[in-house]
Amino acid sequence: MASLPVIEIIARVLRISVEQARRAERGISQEWDSLRHIEILMQVEEEFELYFDESDFAQIISADSIDAAIVRIRGN
Amino acid sequence: METSRGPSQLARFGRQAVISAPRPKRAEVLQLEVEDPPRLRGTLSIWRNHAIEPLLPLLEVFLKHSGICFEMAIGEYDDSLWFAPAEGSAAELIWFDLDRLNLDSHVISDWFVSRIDRVISMSSSPVVVVPVSRDPGLVNAVTGQIEKTLGAFCANPSTTCEGFGTPLIDERLSGPLGTRVSRDAQMQLARALGIHWLPAAVLPHHKLIALDLDGTLHQGVLGDDGINGIEVSPAHRRLQDFLKKLTRDGIMLALVSRNDRQLVETLFAERQPDYGLSLSDFAAIEVSWGSKADAIRQIAAFTRISEDSVVFVDDNAGELLTVALSCPTVALIHASSDANCTLDAIRWQSGLWRWTSDSVSDIRTADLKANIERERLLDEANNLDRYLEELGAELKLNFNPTEDIQRLSDLSLKTNQFNLNQLRLSVSDIATRMQRPDSFVISIALKDRISDSGIIALVSGQWLGKLVVVDELIISCRALGRGLESIILIQALRKLKFWESVTHVTFRFQTTERNLPARSWLATLVEDGNQQLSSGEIVVSVEALNRIIVPNSVATLVIDQDKESC
Numbered sequence: 001m002a003s004l005p006v007i008e009i010i011a012r013v014l015r016i017s018v019e020q021a022r023r024a025e026r027g028i029s030q031e032w033d034s035l036r037h038i039e040i041l042m043q044v045e046e047e048f049e050l051y052f053d054e055s056d057f058a059q060i061i062s063a064d065s066i067d068a069a070i071v072r073i074r075g076n
Numbered sequence: 077m078e079t080s081r082g083p084s085q086l087a088r089f090g091r092q093a094v095i096s097a098p099r100p101k102r103a104e105v106l107q108l109e110v111e112d113p114p115r116l117r118g119t120l121s122i123w124r125n126h127a128i129e130p131l132l133p134l135l136e137v138f139l140k141h142s143g144i145c146f147e148m149a150i151g152e153y154d155d156s157l158w159f160a161p162a163e164g165s166a167a168e169l170i171w172f173d174l175d176r177l178n179l180d181s182h183v184i185s186d187w188f189v190s191r192i193d194r195v196i197s198m199s200s201s202p203v204v205v206v207p208v209s210r211d212p213g214l215v216n217a218v219t220g221q222i223e224k225t226l227g228a229f230c231a232n233p234s235t236t237c238e239g240f241g242t243p244l245i246d247e248r249l250s251g252p253l254g255t256r257v258s259r260d261a262q263m264q265l266a267r268a269l270g271i272h273w274l275p276a277a278v279l280p281h282h283k284l285i286a287l288d289l290d291g292t293l294h295q296g297v298l299g300d301d302g303i304n305g306i307e308v309s310p311a312h313r314r315l316q317d318f319l320k321k322l323t324r325d326g327i328m329l330a331l332v333s334r335n336d337r338q339l340v341e342t343l344f345a346e347r348q349p350d351y352g353l354s355l356s357d358f359a360a361i362e363v364s365w366g367s368k369a370d371a372i373r374q375i376a377a378f379t380r381i382s383e384d385s386v387v388f389v390d391d392n393a394g395e396l397l398t399v400a401l402s403c404p405t406v407a408l409i410h411a412s413s414d415a416n417c418t419l420d421a422i423r424w425q426s427g428l429w430r431w432t433s434d435s436v437s438d439i440r441t442a443d444l445k446a447n448i449e450r451e452r453l454l455d456e457a458n459n460l461d462r463y464l465e466e467l468g469a470e471l472k473l474n475f476n477p478t479e480d481i482q483r484l485s486d487l488s489l490k491t492n493q494f495n496l497n498q499l500r501l502s503v504s505d506i507a508t509r510m511q512r513p514d515s516f517v518i519s520i521a522l523k524d525r526i527s528d529s530g531i532i533a534l535v536s537g538q539w540l541g542k543l544v545v546v547d548e549l550i551i552s553c554r555a556l557g558r559g560l561e562s563i564i565l566i567q568a569l570r571k572l573k574f575w576e577s578v579t580h581v582t583f584r585f586q587t588t589e590r591n592l593p594a595r596s597w598l599a600t601l602v603e604d605g606n607q608q609l610s611s612g613e614i615v616v617s618v619e620a621l622n623r624i625i626v627p628n629s630v631a632t633l634v635i636d637q638d639k640e641s642c
Binding site for chain 1 (some may be wrong): 101102103106107129130133168248249251252253259
C-alpha cells in the first residue's frame with residue numbers, strides 16, 4: 001500500500017481524487033502523461049528530499065512503484 | 077471601483093512568503109491561485125532548442141503574480157535558431173542550451189551572438205535570452221557579448237543558480253524531460269523570468285519604495301522604546317544595506333512613519349553607524365500623525381511620479397489595506413518581524429529589478445532636492461519669464477546621438493506622464509530611426525543654476541517636405557514643472573536643418589491612463605486649448621508654434637548638428 005503523501009502528490013498533479021490516485025497507472029490513466037509523470041517525480045523528490053536514478057524515470061508507473069523506489073534509495 | 081482590492085491584497089500577502097522564499101517549493105507554487113487582474117496581456121514567443129515545458133506552469137504563476145498574462149507561443153526544437161518574427165508578440169524569449177551545438181567551443185559564443193543579432197534585427201519586441209551550459213565560463217562569455225549587443229536582455233542562469241546554491245544542470249533529466257535544467261534550477265529560473273527578467277523588459281518599473289519605520293526598518297516602537305530601546309538586528313541591517321544598494325541602482329526611497337519628526341531625526345543621527353540608512357538616503361520624508369495614504373500621495377507628487385510607480389512596505393496589514401483602498405495602484409509589501417523575509421519580499425517584488433542600473437539615479441535625487449529651491453524661486457518670481465531668468469536654464473540639443481541610445485530608450489520605456497505617443501522605443505527602434513535619412517531623434521539635456529538634470533527629453537520624427545511628423549515626444553517627469561515643455565519642443569524643432577521649409581507639424585499621440593500631462597500640454601498648442609483630444613494626431617501650423625515665446629534667459633546649445641540626417 002503506497003504512502004499517503006505520495007498518493008496526494010499524484011492526486012494533486014493529475015487533478016484526480018485520492019482514491020483514483022491510489023489506483024492510477026502510467027500508460028493506463030489518461031491524465032498520467034509524460035509531462036505530468038516528470039512533475040510527479042520532481043514533487044516527490046522535493047517532498048522526500050531525494051533524487052531518483054535516471055532508470056527510475058522509466059520504471060516508475062504507479063504510487064506503489066514510487067514507494068518502492070523511495071525505500072530502495074533510502075536503503076542505499 | 078476598487079471594492080475588491082482588500083481581499084485581493086490579503087491573497088497577495090498570503091502568496092508573498094511562498095513566492096519570495098529562498099527556495100520556493102514546487103508543490104506550493106503550483107497550488108497558488110492568482111486571480112489579480114493582469115496589467116498586461118499578450119503573447120510570449122519562445123524560441124528554443126531544449127524543453128521549457130517543465131517550467132511553464134511555474135512561470136505562469138510568477139508572471140500572473142507580476143500582473144502579466146501571457147499566451148505561450150512555443151516554437152519547435154531548433155538548434156540553428158532560425159528565427160521568424162511573430163506578429164504582435166509582447167516579447168521574444170530565447171531558451172537555448174549551448175552545449176547541444178556541435179561546434180568548437182571557441183566559436184560557439186560568436187555564432188550564438190550572431191544569431192541573437194539576427195533576432196534583434198528582425199523583431200520589434202524586447203528580446204530576452206537565457207543561455208544554458210554546463211560551462212559557466214561560456215555562459216559568462218555569451219552574456220557579456222550580448223550585453224554589449226544593443227537591444228537584447230541576456231540573463232545569466234549560471235549566476236542566478238549559483239546565488240541560491242542550486243546546480244543548473246542535471247544530466248538525468250535530459251532523456252525523460254528534454255532539458256538538463258535541474259529541478260531546483262527550473263524553479264529559480266522560472267521565478268527570475270516571471271518576476272525579474274520578463275517584467276523588466278515589458279512593464280514600467282517601480283521607481284520608489286515608501287518605507288514604514290517601526291517594525292519595518294527596526295524592531296520596536298520608537299515612541300515607546302526610545303532611541304536606544306529599538307533594535308537593529310543583523311537582519312534589519314541587511315535589509316537596510318539592501319535598500320541602500322537599491323538607491324544606487326536607481327530606486328528612490330521614502331520614509332512614511334507615524335511618529336514625532338524630531339524623534340525620528342534624532343534616531344537617524346544618534347544610531348549611526350548601526351543604522352545602515354541615513355536620512356539623506358530618502359528622496360522624501362513624511363513623518364506625521366496623518367494618514368499614510370495621504371503621505372504616499374504627497375510623496376508621489378513631490379517626486380513627480382505616479383502612484384503606480386510606488387511600492388509601500390509596512391508591518392501593519394491594516395495600514396497596508398487602508399492604502400490599498402485609497403491608492404489602489406500602489407504595490408504593497410507586508411513587512412515581517414523577520415527582516416530577512418522583508419528583504420526577500422522586496423527582492424521578489426516585480427518592477428523593482430531592472431536590466432541595467434539607472435545611470436541617472438543620482439541626478440534624479442539631486443533634482444528632487446533642487447525642486448524645493450526651484451519652487452521657492454517660482455513663489456518669489458512675479459511671472460514665468462522672471463522665474464526662468466532666475467533659474468538660468470540651459471538646453472543642450474544633440475541630433476541622432478548614438479552614444480545616448482540606451483538613455484533615450486530608458487526614457488521611452490520608463491516615462492509615463494509626459495509620453496505623448498507611448499511608442500516604448502527599444503534601443504534598436506531608436507538606432508533604426510537615427511539611420512533613416514528622413515528621420516531624426518533629438519536628445520535634450522537640461523541644466524539650470526540649481527542642478528544638472530542630464531538628458532530629460534526625446535523628440536523623434538520624420539520630415540515629409542513641408543510637414544514634420546513628431547511621432548514621439550517624451551519629457552522626464554524630473555523636468556516638468558519648470559514651464560519649459562513648449563520651449564524644449566520649439567527649440568528642438570527650430571534647430572532642424574530643414575525647418576525653414578516646414579509649414580506644419582503633425583503630433584501623433586495616444587490616450588493612456590497616465591499621459592494626461594502630455595495631452596493637456598498638447599491641447600494648449602491647438603487653437604481651442606480646452607478641447608478634449610482623443611488618440612490620433614493633430615496638425616499645428618508653424619505659425620502657431622512660433623507664438624511660443626522663448627525667453628532670452630533660456631540658453632540653447634546645439635551639439636553635433638552634423639549628425640542630423642535630414
